[in-house]
Amino acid sequence: xxxxxxxITIAITASLVNNVVLSQFLGICPFLGVSRKIDxxxxxxxxxxxxxxxxxxxxxxxxxxxxxxxxxxxxxxxxFILVIAMLVQFVEMFMKKFMPPLYESLGIYLPLITTNCAxxxxxxxxxxxxxxxxxxxxxxxxxxxGFTVAIVLLAGIREKTEYNDVPESFxxxxxxxxxxxLMAIAFVGFSGLRG
Amino acid sequence: MEEKxxxxxxxTINSPAERVFNGFIVENPTLVLLIGMCPSLAITTxxxxxxxxxxxxxxxxxxxNVVISAIRKIVPDTVxxxxxxxxxxxxxxxxxxxxxxxxxxxxxxxxxxxPLIVVNCIIFGRAEAYASKNGMVPSFxxxxxxxxxxTAAITAIGLFREILGTGTVFNIPFMGSKVAETSALHGVPQxxxxxxxxxxxxxxxxxxxxxxxxKKVLENRGKDTSQFGEMAAEETAAAKKAEEMKKEAAAKKExxxxxxxxxxxxxxxxxxxxxxxxxxxxxxxxxxxxxAQEENKEVSK
Numbered sequence: 001x002x003x004x005x006x007x008i009t010i011a012i013t014a015s016l017v018n019n020v021v022l023s024q025f026l027g028i029c030p031f032l033g034v035s036r037k038i039d040x041x042x043x044x045x046x047x048x049x050x051x052x053x054x055x056x057x058x059x060x061x062x063x064x065x066x067x068x069x070x071x072x073x074x075x076x077x078x079x080f081i082l083v084i085a086m087l088v089q090f091v092e093m094f095m096k097k098f099m100p101p102l103y104e105s106l107g108i109y110l111p112l113i114t115t116n117c118a119x120x121x122x123x124x125x126x127x128x129x130x131x132x133x134x135x136x137x138x139x140x141x142x143x144x145x146g147f148t149v150a151i152v153l154l155a156g157i158r159e160k161t162e163y164n165d166v167p168e169s170f171x172x173x174x175x176x177x178x179x180x181x182l183m184a185i186a187f188v189g190f191s192g193l194r195g
Numbered sequence: 196m197e198e199k200x201x202x203x204x205x206x207t208i209n210s211p212a213e214r215v216f217n218g219f220i221v222e223n224p225t226l227v228l229l230i231g232m233c234p235s236l237a238i239t240t241x242x243x244x245x246x247x248x249x250x251x252x253x254x255x256x257x258x259x260n261v262v263i264s265a266i267r268k269i270v271p272d273t274v275x276x277x278x279x280x281x282x283x284x285x286x287x288x289x290x291x292x293x294x295x296x297x298x299x300x301x302x303x304x305x306x307x308x309x310p311l312i313v314v315n316c317i318i319f320g321r322a323e324a325y326a327s328k329n330g331m332v333p334s335f336x337x338x339x340x341x342x343x344x345x346t347a348a349i350t351a352i353g354l355f356r357e358i359l360g361t362g363t364v365f366n367i368p369f370m371g372s373k374v375a376e377t378s379a380l381h382g383v384p385q386x387x388x389x390x391x392x393x394x395x396x397x398x399x400x401x402x403x404x405x406x407x408x409x410k411k412v413l414e415n416r417g418k419d420t421s422q423f424g425e426m427a428a429e430e431t432a433a434a435k436k437a438e439e440m441k442k443e444a445a446a447k448k449e450x451x452x453x454x455x456x457x458x459x460x461x462x463x464x465x466x467x468x469x470x471x472x473x474x475x476x477x478x479x480x481x482x483x484x485x486x487a488q489e490e491n492k493e494v495s496k
Contacts, residue, residue, distance in 0.1 A: 023392045025237035029316060032232065074292060077310040078284040085280060117233045117314040124307050169407040173229060174400040181396035188391060 027118030041155035045148025056140030218340025245353030249346025257338030360390035
């Protein structure tokens with residue numbers, strides 16, 4: 001039971017308290033770039049959930065069973081980024097071949113994910129927090145869910161405020177950033193959950 | 196950019212000075228191109244962090260640009276992305292190890308964001324857009340210029356957040372007061388939200404808005420300093436049209452509102468008219484009666 005408890009703690013911390021976008025600033029580029037419509041934001045979120053969970057599993061296994069025994073820990077950045085790039089490529093090919101409908105809905109977001117720093121960030125944070133493979137996977141999944149929640153919320157706000165009359169200089173990105181700032185203030189409130 | 200022979204400020208294209216100026220102002224990665232956002236928001240809780248992060252990124256950017264430019268004719272096109280990633284990741288690992296060994300405090304402050312330089316879109320973007328097409332020397336200065344532009348932008352963000360959030364400049368309390376713990380009582384007020392995550396979004400929003408304003412002012416003076424000038428001019432034209440349309444719409448709205456008010460007034464007026472008409476009718480009847488009586492009298496006479 002203690003294991004399940006610690007996993008739940010990890011999940012809540014990763015998805016709400018330390019929200020990947022709003023408090024750790026990982027994955028800002030897709031967060032600002034693909035949040036114009038709720039549909040595409042949701043698609044991006046799903047693709048990120050898929051890739052981050054898979055990547056934290058694979059990176060966790062490689063770190064525990066290859067890098068640690070052979071004393072190659074200092075290579076983790078290079079190894080992880082290559083693993084992630086290959087993984088994204090494989091997932092894309094696999095989906096194209098065997099799951100065409102899923103590929104059509106998520107396909108355009110997949111190449112973008114290689115440069116999503118949230119994927120590499122989670123893999124590195126799993127290592128620096130000394131999570132085992134299972135904890136790493138849970139952390140990855142929860143982080144990605146937090147990302148999806150944040151990007152869908154922002155897309156909702158942007159759909160509502162798109163035609164608002166704001167000062168000339170603030171049109172576009174500054175307004176999006178200010179919306180994110182207000183969301184971040186709201187998410188600061190979750191820090192009470194950690195107890 | 197490449198088809199023109201002269202770049203910004205009349206500098207020869209691809210010369211070191213032009214490249215540095217381009218990265219610093221014209222295509223400032225953070226404030227104009229809006230890339231490389233993650234570190235510029237995450238570690239800018241003070242200006243010193245910004246400087247170190249910026250210099251680390253500049254180092255990686257300049258050297259990886261040189262190497263990528265050197266191997267650009269050897270690497271087949273199909274595997275260029277993994278090849279570039281390996282080059283960049285090697286330099287990042289170098290920076291990571293050096294900072295870990297010689298600057299442990301700064302390494303702890305920047306944390307996971309040092310290895311994350313690998314996925315900084317600025318570096319890969321420059322490799323893809325510039326270094327893979329140009330010689331080693333211009334690529335080097337392109338990296339330096341872009342890196343310094345990035346450094347300046349994130350140092351500025353850090354400076355604003357630091358001044359507002361903790362009342363220090365480069366970690367030194369300003370206005371001669373001891374800010375440390377009891378600043379609420381004497382000295383500079385602290386707005387803690389600015390060193391917390393929301394402050395990063397806010398400061399960046401205001402800096403980009405400022406940059407937009409500066410660009411607009413320059414345009415109005417007819418000094419287009421950038422290739423973005425034309426696009427921006429089109430945008431302003433479109434915005435003006437939109438404003439005119441808005442004004443028209445507003446005028447129409449006002450007219451409509453007036454019409455509605457008139458309609459609302461109408462029933463009252465009709466009642467008034469009715470009353471008046473009735474009075475007049477009565478008056479007319481009386482007159483007619485009088486006239487008839489008079490006629491009768493005359494007739495009887």
